[in-house]
Amino acid sequence: MARAMWSGTLSFGLVTVPVALYSATEDHSVRFRQLQRGTSDRVRNQRVNERTGEEVPYADVVKGFELAEGEYVVVEPQELEEISPGRSKTIEILGFVELDQVEPILFDKTYYLGPKGKEYAKVYALLREALGRTGKAGIAKFAMRGREYLTAVHAEGDTLTLHTMHFADEVRDPHGEVDNLPEADLALQERELKAAEQLIGMLAMEWRPDDYHDDYEARVRELVEAKLEGREVVRSEEPVVATNVVDLMEVLNRSMAAVGRAPAPTAESEPESERPVVAAKEKAKSAARKAAGTAAAKAAKPTGSRLGELTKAQLYEKASELDVKGRSSMTRDELQEAVEKAAGPKRRLKAVS
Incomplete structure (x- = not known):
């Protein structure tokens, strides 16, 4: 079993339960060491005095808050420990909100909360079941490793899950960060919107996270294995071409045709605004007529x-x-x-x- 990262007390109202915090995710990224080219010598990072070039012992390192170029307020590690929220050992739920009210951009990392001992299982189960039935998330603050966190606690299956969250002032305004955002009142053609909505509906699928894999990690491992065996890995990717705004409707129609549920409409068929909708209806009718005769073919392995x-x-x-x-x-x-x-x-x- 994994070791707890933190332990303390979860409380709501006058109800408290001792809990332990566990990491809910793990990183499978391929790790590399830094080496000097042409050797097997490790390259390590060191604390070096910029002026003298000499290495500085960890015990001699202090914190400095820069006021101006070369001007600092020096803070000793002990001073930070005295005001550190890390001494707090309580996750105090301040209130409850609907989980879907919390914008995804606010979520940071995910952890599991478990009862600290079997004797606390009933109180733990009480909170878990109550949160599960109401669909609420408890908003709380707690401290870990010298930092205070805003969190959301909710029930997920038979476990309580805790999400650390960004504070509102940590989220950047997209209008100050992203160039070329379209204006809110930008005029869009209704037929293009309908076609885009229809394409989204045609590509709708059931969310199954197990279907998705880290392709880049697999390629990195393949590269390492190939180099170990003396092989060369060469991959060519087709360049991505930006959609031409002038031909947007044509691209949408071709996209729907490529999905395989609607034939590409022709210029002589239905009115422009109705083409994608009519095409999908005709395809649906055709599929229904062929359903009886194609059952066996669908069951077989594809040719x-x-x-x-x-x-x-x-x-x-x-x-x-x-x-x-x-x-x-x-x-x-x-x-x-x-x-x-x-x-x-x-x-x-x-x-x-």
């Missing part, structure tokens, strides 16, 4: 020709079913080729013919 119609996400799902190795680092075309091979030689020959 090469059908694979060409699938998105990368759909191909990844097929690759997962067939246990294709290295699928998380593959491009869409590589996934299609791997699925074709894994499906068997007979199906590949049938697709070629």
Whole structure:
């Protein structure tokens, strides 16, 4: 079992329960050491006096708050400890809010809260069940490692989860940070909005976090393994081209056609504003007529020709079913080729013919 990062008391009203805090996530990033090129010598960071170039012992390091260039207010470590909120050992819930009222941008890190001992399980379960039934989150402050945190505590399954949060004044105003933001009253064509909304609806899916993987981490590991074996890894990515505003409607229509649920509308068909909607309706009718005759085909493994119609996400799902190795680092075309091979030689020959 993991060791607790912090322990103290969780309280709401006059009800208190001793709790321990555990990290809810872990970082799987590939770690590298710094070496001097051409050697196996480690490169380490040191505390060095900028003026003399000499290393400074940790015991001789103090804090300095800069007032002006070269002018500081010096603060000793003991002075910071005396005013540190780290001595507090209580997560005091100040009040309860609807969890969906808290903007996602305010959330920082996530932790699990557990009862500090079996004898506190009932009080812990009481708060967990009450929060679960009401859908509320408790807003609280607590201190850890010399810093005070604003937090939200809520029930998630059979566990209490604590999210550390940014204070409101720590969130930057996007209008002061982001260039070229469109004006709030920018005129948009209704037909383009309807097409964009329809495309979003066509791409709607069930959220399954297990379907997503860190492709970059897999590629880094592949690079390390390849270099260890003396191989060279070369990857080419297709350049991303910005959407031409003039052809926005055409791009939206082609996007819907690519999803495979609506044929690309023609200029001579329905009125421009109705084309994407009508196209989707016609496709739905066609799909209903063919449903009875295609049940067996859908149940079978996909042939090469059908694979060409699938998105990368759909191909990844097929690759997962067939246990294709290295699928998380593959491009869409590589996934299609791997699925074709894994499906068997007979199906590949049938697709070629």
